[in-house]
Amino acid sequence: MLGPSGCGKTTTLRMIAGFETPSEGAIRLEGADVSRTPPNKRNVNTVFQHYALFPHMTVWDNVAYGPRSAQLDKREGKGTVRKRVDELLEIVRLSDFAQRKPAQLSGGQQQRVALARALVNYPSALLLDEPLGALDLKLRHAMQFELKRIQREVGITFVYVTHDQEEALTMSDRIAVMNAGNVDQIGTPTEIYDRPSTVFVASFIGQANLWSGRQTGRANREFVEVEVLGSTLKARPGDTTIEPGGHAALMVRPERVRVSIDAPTGDVAGVRATVRDLTFQGPVVRLLLAAPDDSEIIAHVGPEQDLPLLRPGDEVYVCWAPDASLVLPGADIPTTEDLEEMLDDS
Numbered sequence: 246m247l248g249p250s251g252c253g254k255t256t257t258l259r260m261i262a263g264f265e266t267p268s269e270g271a272i273r274l275e276g277a278d279v280s281r282t283p284p285n286k287r288n289v290n291t292v293f294q295h296y297a298l299f300p301h302m303t304v305w306d307n308v309a310y311g312p313r314s315a316q317l318d319k320r321e322g323k324g325t326v327r328k329r330v331d332e333l334l335e336i337v338r339l340s341d342f343a344q345r346k347p348a349q350l351s352g353g354q355q356q357r358v359a360l361a362r363a364l365v366n367y368p369s370a371l372l373l374d375e376p377l378g379a380l381d382l383k384l385r386h387a388m389q390f391e392l393k394r395i396q397r398e399v400g401i402t403f404v405y406v407t408h409d410q411e412e413a414l415t416m417s418d419r420i421a422v423m424n425a426g427n428v429d430q431i432g433t434p435t436e437i438y439d440r441p442s443t444v445f446v447a448s449f450i451g452q453a454n455l456w457s458g459r460q461t462g463r464a465n466r467e468f469v470e471v472e473v474l475g476s477t478l479k480a481r482p483g484d485t486t487i488e489p490g491g492h493a494a495l496m497v498r499p500e501r502v503r504v505s506i507d508a509p510t511g512d513v514a515g516v517r518a519t520v521r522d523l524t525f526q527g528p529v530v531r532l533l534l535a536a537p538d539d540s541e542i543i544a545h546v547g548p549e550q551d552l553p554l555l556r557p558g559d560e561v562y563v564c565w566a567p568d569a570s571l572v573l574p575g576a577d578i579p580t581t582e583d584l585e586e587m588l589d590d591s
Contacts, residue, residue: 246406247413248423249449254406257423258372261404263287275369291372294379296359298347305343308333308361315366333361336398337391353384353391360395370402377412389415410450414438422446438498442484444576447496454502455578456540460493468567471495475538478514480570492575501569502544504532504552505562515564518542520555534563 246254259265261272263284272280279287298307312318312326334340337357347355356376363371373392377385393416396403407413413420414434421431422445430442441447448455458473468479469487473495480495487493509515518534521541525531529545532555536542542563546552555561 252423288369290363290368373405454497460487474536479567494573497570499543499545509564513564520559
């Protein structure tokens, strides 16, 4: 579940856990309605940003706490607890650290202990509320892949709350993008990124060029025509029908924008533009350009484009294949400041 602060992510997670009661609808866990089932009767566990490990216990005893409290050895036979704990420590790659105390572990290792402890009772779903927020950036990236691997190995559904778009795209099989208490879109990371259903989703997931305009009609069976950037351009229609003359927004991802000194040829959409600024970002150079109507265009230019050295004020052409663009229902387009404020609040 992905979205800015206050959109309802944590509230939804708390409803699944049983700490909040939904005002309508149902929460189904393995097909059963658990909307009115108390938290201790629901087969779910939660991992928070702060791991709350028992500092006086070893790693092994921390993980064993749950099944021991549930008297699993009595219910399922002697040795069940040891088998489960050893199995989970193997999955999270902490078997060699079983006799250490939490204070003797790194942040990432403590995170994996918290995961093993939450998974050892085999919940129907594991709820994770910004669990990597306390880790530094490099460790956070490493743990994203670790979490994905662990989920694949244990085969339990992870419901993961984050406001970090990269984290959601990296880890998820499906993403629910939330905005002001509503789910704007649910889909795979590829669907959410390539075919966002709203201007908000397009602007919140990754970077996107978004320009206001009007849809004037159909170019052919595959594309529609949009008046935008002072030109009439062909683009992919979105999933929402827009009447001819209706307010629309055109989306193009910066990495799909091509920049050239010469006028483009072939079946492409494009406009003349002026270079405003250049920023080196390692694999790409980020170009900030101005269209004829003074709209802002962002292009991520890699070495494969083989451009000569550009400077602010240079005149260039920007273009993209029509199927690299998408027409969305017209809406107020968030500014860079709006998006930064959303993420800062989160």
